[in-house]
Structure formats: C-alpha cells, structure tokens
Amino acid sequence: MSTRVGPEPARHGFPQPVFEALENAPRPPLPRFRSPVRGTWLTSVLGFVLLIGLPVMLLTGFLSYAAYDPQFAGNAFPRDPGLLRLPYFDWPTNPVWLYRVSQGLHVVLGLALVPIVLAKLWSVLPKLFVWPPARSVAQLLERASLLLLVGGILFELLTGVMNIQYHYAWKFDFYTAHYYGAWVFLAAFALHVALKLPTMRASLRARSLRDELKTDREHTVPEPPDEHGLVSPDPAEPTISRRGVLALVGGGSLAVTALTIGQTAGNSLRPTALLSVRGLSYGDGPNDFQVNRTARTAQVTDAMVTDAWRLTLIGPAGTQELSRADLLAMDQRTETLPIACVEGWSSVQTWTGVRLRDLAAMAGLPEPDRALVLSLESRGAFNRTMLTGGQVTASRSLLALQVNGVDLSMNHGFPARVIVPALPGVRNTKWVRQLELMA
C-alpha cells in the first residue's frame, strides 16, 4: 500500500472528528445517477483519447506562441510571461506549410475534442455530487485541483471556439487568456494523469474493447461496482450500449471535423466548411480569398496609397524612399505560398514581388539580425512586426506587390505586403510603409 499515491479510500484523515461528522451527516438532496453505462471502463476509454489529443493541443498551442517570435517585444501576447515561458527560438520558414498544418491541427482537433471532453465530464458527473465530499485533506485538495482541471479545459475550449468566430464577448485579451489558461490546464492535467494513469490502465485491461464493440444494447450490463464510485448503485434499464455511446461521441467528433476542415484544407474544399465562418466564399477572382482585416477597419484609405506612396527602406546604406514603380523595376519573384491564420484557416495563393533579401542587400545589410516592418495602419496590435534574420533572408520571403497575376487589392494590403513562408497570417504585414534592417 505504501506505493499508492492517490488518497486512501474509506478512512478519515486529520482532523478526524470533522471528516467523521461529515461522513455521518445526512446526505443533502444531491442528484442521483442511474445510467447503466457509466463506469471506470467507459471513463478510461474517453480519458485515453484525451490523453493523446490534449498533449497535441498543448504542443501546437505553445508552438503557435513561438511562431510569433516572442523574443522581440511587441510581437506576441502576452509580451512577457515571466517564468511561464518556453525557450525562445527563431521561428523557421521551412517547411512552408509548417504553421498551416500545426495551427490547422490545433483548431480542428480542438473542435473535434469538444464532444469527447463533454462526454468525459458526463461520465464522471456522479463524482461531483459524491457524499461525503471528502474524507481527508488529501481528497479535499484533490477536488480543488479538479476545479483547475475542468475550469482549465472548458476555459481553453470556450475562448478558443469563440475566438475563431470573432465573438469577443469576454472583453479581455484572447491571447493572454488562452496562454495562461493553457499553463493552468497543463499543470492540472499533468497532475491528473499522474494520479489516474494506474486506474486508467487497470480498467482498460479489465474489459476487452473488442468484446465491448460486439455488445449490443440488449446485452449491456453495468460494470461491477468499484471504489471509484462511477457505477450507479441503482442502474436503470440500458437505452444505449457502451459501443453506442462511443459511436455517438465519435460521430459528433467526425461531424464537427467534417464541417470545419475545409477552412484549413482550402481552397477547393473550403465550401464544405458549412458552419465555419472561414468557409464563406468571396468569389472566384484573383483577389477573392479570405481577408483578415479590411482596409476600412485598418483606416487605410485610397488617398494614402496613391502614386505618392513610398516604401521607406532603412539600413546602413542610409534611408531610401522607393516608389511602387521602383519596386516593380526590381527583380520580380513569384511564389505559391499559404497564408495561415491563428484561427486555423488557411489559403494558398500565388504571390509576386521583390525578395526581402534583395531589399536587405539594397539597404546595405544582406545578413540582418532582424527587421522591423511597419504598416500604414496607425492602430491595431499587428500594425508592425519584427522579422528574424532568417525570415528576411529566406529565398521565398517576399514583399508582395501582386497576387495571382494582378495587383493586390486594398483589402489584401495594396500597395505592398509581406509574405514569409510558415509565418502566422497577421505577421505578414499589409500596407507596408517602412522596412528597417537591423544588425
């Protein structure tokens, strides 16, 4: 028994009289649960799926923070997470689909996990109303940690799901909330796995998945009662089998995935994302692809981008003012690259413009340490970005002037926008007015 880490069952810890009194107190009118399919096995199957899925969510989530290159102040939110930050590294530009895949996975998987998380919580609902609520300080503290676990996952799902639909009802900064929420969830999740992994393994071994998948409703019997208290003491007649529950939850997951994945898989699959706001079509012209911030919202007007517009290029060679004609007279490169948003949608387009490395050479700094890009947009958290040296010198990084063979539209950043492979969409600054190369 000394190897046991979880609380000891049915014995009262200090202060004993208090816990004994609690045990002997009359049970308040708490709800009773009668579903005959609840039990440790079903909870463990759902837990096993989450044990695989949720670490992927955490990993892709923290990768997304890294993709903003938080080592440069002002690039990422929260600006300075203090001790809760992972090691900084320069976000790569290769493979070009890196952010598209990692963030697409984060969002689509997150949506697909919604029914599984809800089913898992349903399966353990009797534990919330168990009486007595605790028999020791250990149990009491563990229940408090479950508030962080459940609050953490629901907070992350809720903020994420609302954010991809632009529903900012919470009136706080999404990035900050989702970032710290992830840390709280990570801590509570790691503890929960450490405490419950032995239970999960034992109960998965106690029943054969293959046999469960062969058992129909008529032959469904409750799991034998155990010390975990999930099995109903008074089970009702089954209306669904355990395989039925799994099929229902899995089917829900598939339905959500099917109605979302088109926003990430784009371009021809986009219309299949029927319930995703990024499944909406703009038409079939060369500039008809997803817009993340309209020129109107950014308050960039036609008057600001006339022939008088100049790109201010700053480097050791001095400050140069380049007109759009000057830029068009330079070596033009065409690259087919995805633009991928933190919201999980993406779109592959063919961009034409000047390589950032050619502009760096022109500025007198062919191997910059970093480069600051400024937009004509005067407000907005992403009217600037600091690119790493590697992002500037990557051979496929462009200051794009055209898309799909025509000039950029106003909504896509006319007269010029940054396109760097594998960079989060908002960092591909639109309506560029200044590029400063730094050693």
Place this chain on the structure above:
Amino acid sequence: MKTWVRTYGANPLHLLGLLATFLVFGYAALQIFQDPVWYRYLFWFAGAALVHDLVLAPLYGLLDRSVRPLLHRSSRTATGNPGDINYLRVPAFLSGLLLLTFFSSISRGGGRAFEAASGMTEDVFLGRWLLISGVFFLLSAVAYAVRGRRSTAEPTPVNGP
C-alpha cells in the same frame, strides 16, 4: 510515513504534485492581475466550470429523461424497444453539439468584429444549422420507419441491425 498517510490521507508525493499545480495557477493569476480587467478572466474561468456542471450537464440529462416517458406512452413505437429513444437522441445530440460549437456564428455573436475582419456577415449560419439539423432528424426518421416496417414483417428479430 504511516502516520503521515493516515493524517493527510495520501502519500507525500500527492501533496507535492498538488502544491506544484496550485503554484502554477497562483503564478498565472499574478500575471493576470497586471491586467486591470483581471476579474473578467477569473469570472469566465470559474463560470465555464460552474455553468457546465450546474446548468448545462443537468439540462441535457433532464431533456433526455423527460423525452423517455413520451416515447413509452406513444402507441406507435414500432417495437416498444427502450433503444428507440436513440432515433431522437442521436440527431438531437448532433444538432445540439453543432449548436454549442458554432453558437457564436449561429447567433451572429461575431457581429461587427467579424465584419471588420472579413467584410462578410454571419447571416447564413442559423439557416445552415437548421438545415443540417433537419437532415439529421429526417435521416433518423427514415431509419426508424424502415426498421419499424421490417420488425412488423418479421415479428421476432433476434438481433438488432
């Protein structure tokens, strides 16, 4: 060691793990306190758990239980089979799940923020959700009718389809 376990209720490692978790939470909360609207984060964090546990979960449990007697009373249940509720439960679950997941778009919660970002509106989503839900219920009704007819043709089905 035995005294410790009896007093606290578990192995010391248990307490160590819990303290580590609470420390991470405490530190994250400290970071959040730098934001003047810190209370909104806590409100939504606690609210998410409370609304789920005390409103949403009881609500769908109640819905499920309140439909059952209606089915039993109906004389038209093809087989009198307690599993018949699944012909309602499955489409209702899928429809409810889609409503929950895409509630923001269906209720046009994005509103101006979405228009400012994309130049589009969310007007189509309520209709699409209703349509998709309708398809789920229709398919389920067809499956129920087919099964009902089959079981009247062969009155003793040994195993469900």
